[in-house]
Every structure is written in structure tokens, then in C-alpha cells.
Amino acid sequence: METTNNETLSTTSKTDSFEKVATKVTTVSIIGNLILSAFKLLAGIIANSGAMISDAVHSASDVFSSIVVIIGVKFSSKASDKEHPYGHERFECVAAIILAVVLLITGLAIGVKAVRNIFGGNYESLAIPGVLALIAAIVSIIAKEAMYRYTKIYAKKLDSSALMADAWHHRSDALSSIGALIGIAGARMGYPIFDPIASLVICVFIVKAAVDIFMDAINKMVDHSCDENTENAMRDCAKSHDGVMSVDFLHTRVFGNKIYVDIEISADGSRPLNETHAIAEKVHDSIEANFPKVKHIMVHVNPYNE
Numbered sequence: 001m002e003t004t005n006n007e008t009l010s011t012t013s014k015t016d017s018f019e020k021v022a023t024k025v026t027t028v029s030i031i032g033n034l035i036l037s038a039f040k041l042l043a044g045i046i047a048n049s050g051a052m053i054s055d056a057v058h059s060a061s062d063v064f065s066s067i068v069v070i071i072g073v074k075f076s077s078k079a080s081d082k083e084h085p086y087g088h089e090r091f092e093c094v095a096a097i098i099l100a101v102v103l104l105i106t107g108l109a110i111g112v113k114a115v116r117n118i119f120g121g122n123y124e125s126l127a128i129p130g131v132l133a134l135i136a137a138i139v140s141i142i143a144k145e146a147m148y149r150y151t152k153i154y155a156k157k158l159d160s161s162a163l164m165a166d167a168w169h170h171r172s173d174a175l176s177s178i179g180a181l182i183g184i185a186g187a188r189m190g191y192p193i194f195d196p197i198a199s200l201v202i203c204v205f206i207v208k209a210a211v212d213i214f215m216d217a218i219n220k221m222v223d224h225s226c227d228e229n230t231e232n233a234m235r236d237c238a239k240s241h242d243g244v245m246s247v248d249f250l251h252t253r254v255f256g257n258k259i260y261v262d263i264e265i266s267a268d269g270s271r272p273l274n275e276t277h278a279i280a281e282k283v284h285d286s287i288e289a290n291f292p293k294v295k296h297i298m299v300h301v302n303p304y305n306e
Contacts, residue, residue, distance in 0.1 A: 018158050022073040025154045029066040029166060032147055033059050040136050047130030049187075050117065054110045054199045055140060055173070055180045061106045062169050065099045069162045072096070093217045096165040100214035103169060107206030110199055117196035129184045137181035144174035159293065161220055165213040172209040176202035226252040226259060230291070234261065237290055243267050243279040245304040258295035261287060269303025276301045 037059035044052030072095020148170035155163035183198020225231065235247045249264035265283060267276045280299040288294050 018160075019073055021154060022158060022160060022163055023070055025151055025163060026066040026069045026073070026166065029069075029147060029151060029170070030063055032143065033062040033066065036140060036143055037063065040140055043132045043136035047133035047136070047184075049129035049133035049180070049184050050113070050196060050199055052129065052133045052136055052180055052184065054113070054202055055137070055176050057106065057110065059140070059144075059173055061102055062166075062173060065102060065166055065169050068095050068098050068102070069166050072098075072162045073160070092160060092162045093221045095162040096213055096217035097221075099162070099165045099169065100210045100217065103172070103206055103213065104210035107203045107210060110206065111203030114196045114199035114203060118193065118200065129187050131188075133184045134181065134188070137177050137184060140177035141174050141181065144170050144177060148174060161217055165217070168209050168213060172205050175205045179205065220254060224254055226254060234263070234287055234291065237287055238263060238265055238283045241279060241282050241286065243271075243275070244283060248302055249300075255295070259291065259293045261294055261297040262300075263287075263297065264300045264302055266302045266304040 037056050040052055040056035040059060043049070044054075044056055072092045148167050151163060151167035151170060154160075155167050179198045179201040181198075183194045183196075183201075186194025186198075226234075231250055231252055234252070235250055238244055238247050238250075244265050244267065246266045247263065248266055249262070251262045253260040253262075263283070265280065267279050280301050284297050284299045287297055
């Protein structure tokens with residue numbers, strides 16, 4: 001059975017809410033990152049800290065990432081149309097993949113520069129970072145961790161892979177700022193090589209985050225089923241209704257952050273069509289009500305055989 005007009009209107013309302021909340025969260029991220037990256041870049045230049053300048057570049061890349069998230073959410077929130085009858089949710093996965101690639105390029109660029117400084121051999125020529133760089137690193141750690149927690153809360157509420165990728169972008173920046181703090185402190189203690197070493201550590205964190213985001217997005221792009229516990233819960237939900245004598249078949253398909261379900265149930269074959277249709281409708285409505293991620297469910301009724 002197909003979804004009703006009321007269900008379509010409900011889905012549209014949820015989509016509009018999703019887009020508004022996601023746009024609000026990413027707008028906060030953009031404003032925060034613009035202020036923070038400008039502050040860190042200025043501090044890095046004034047205090048002669050390569051690690052802090054690298055950290056500023058990382059924060060600046062977050063601005064671009066947030067813009068990509070807004071675009072991805074905008075496209076993924078579009079209603080189904082003739083060319084895309086199953087909706088546009090996968091655009092959000094595309095946005096997450098773009099974020100991962102940008103993050104990877106940023107991390108590798110920082111790593112290459114750090115390696116050149118480490119193996120350059122002339123450590124005495126490396127500038128000793130000023131105290132302003134230390135202050136900037138501490139401010140960055142606090143601010144980026146707060147942005148990570150804020151974005152992650154909404155990413156979980158909306159089950160948004162793009163928002164979660166943006167959240168981890170913030171966390172990787174917080175971790176890189178910790179690396180910068182250690183490197184700057186070490187350089188000020190008389191070990192200037194610590195500054196480029198910190199940049200190399202930042203590179204590792206960024207690359208790891210990029211790979212994790214990329215793999216998560218790819219998993220959501222391909223048609224894989226829900227986990228076994230979810231499918232078993234759906235079977236139990238269907239079998240709990242009077243008239244359902246067995247569940248013969250259940251296939252689930254994860255599409256972006258939504259789930260599509262095909263289920264076959266058995267009912268008494270001697271019952272009138274209206275009665276078996278009512279049973280199927282109850283199963284349909286119950287699964288949609290108990291599993292909010294389910295966007296579409298098709299219920300087929302078979303005559304029961306011993």
C-alpha cells in the first residue's frame with residue numbers, strides 16, 4: 001500500500017523543519033569559524049607560530065564545509081518529484097563526501113609543510129612562537145569543543161550525516177588546537193621543532209576525520225539494510241496486530257538518513273478484501289509510527305498456508 005496525502009504533507013512539514021534547524025546550526029558554525037579563524041591567523045602571524053597558522057587554515061576550511069552542508073541540506077530537503085520519486089536525501093551524503101575530500105586536502109597540505117620544516121635540518125631558523133599563540137590555542141580548544149557539542153546534538157536529533165560531518169570537523173579542529181598548544185609550549189621551552197611536529201599531529205587528526213566521514217557517507221549512499229535488531233523489531237511490530245498470522249518477507253533499505261521497507265505478511269485467505277486491507281493498513285501505520293526514520297513502506301498480504 002502507498003503513503004496517503006496526509007502522510008505526504010506530514011513528511012513535507014518534517015522536511016521543512018529539518019532544513020530550518022540544519023541551516024540555523026550551520027549558520028552559527030559559519031559565524032563562529034569566521035571569527036575564530038581570523039583571530040587564530042592574526043595570532044599565528046604576530047606570534048610567529050606555524051602551528052597556529054595551520055590551525056587557522058583548518059578553521060577557515062570549516063567555513064567552506066558549513067556552506068557545503070547548507071547546500072547539501074537544501075537539495076536533500078526537496079520534495080519527491082517525477083525524476084526523483086524516492087526523494088533527494090542522498091544529496092546530503094554527497095555534501096558529506098565533499099566535506100571529507102576538502103578536509104583530507106587541508107590535512108595533507110598541513111602535513112607536507114610540517115614534514116618539510118621537520119626534515120629541513122635548520123631548526124635554529126624556526127621562529128619561537130609568542131605567548132599570543134598560546135592564548136589563541138586555548139581559546140580555540142574551548143570554542144571548537146563547544147561548537148562540536150552544539151552541532152552534534154542537532155546532528156543526532158535530525159539524523160544528519162552532513163551535520164555530523166560538520167560536527168566532527170569542529171572536533172578535529174579542537175584536537176588540532178590541542179596539538180598546536182603542545183607544540184607552541186614546547187617551542188617556547190626551547191624546542192622549536194615542536195611547532196612543526198604539532199602541525200604534523202594536526203595533519204593525522206584531520207586525515208583520520210576525513211576518512212571516517214567519507215566512509216560513513218559511502219555507507220549511506222549504497223543500498224544496505226538496517227541492522228538486525230531494527231529488522232527484528234519491525235517484524236515483532238507487524239506480528240503484534242490481530243489478523244497477522246506470519247511475516248513472510250522483510251527487506252529494508254537505508255536511503256540517506258531515511259529507511260524504505262518492503263514487507264509481506266500472511267492473513268486468513270478466506271477473509272474479505274476489505275478486512276485484509278485494513279490489517280495491512282494497521283501494520284503500515286504502526287511501523288511508520290514506531291520507526292520515525294521510515295519514509296515509505298510497502299505492505300503485501302499473502303493468504304496464510306500452514
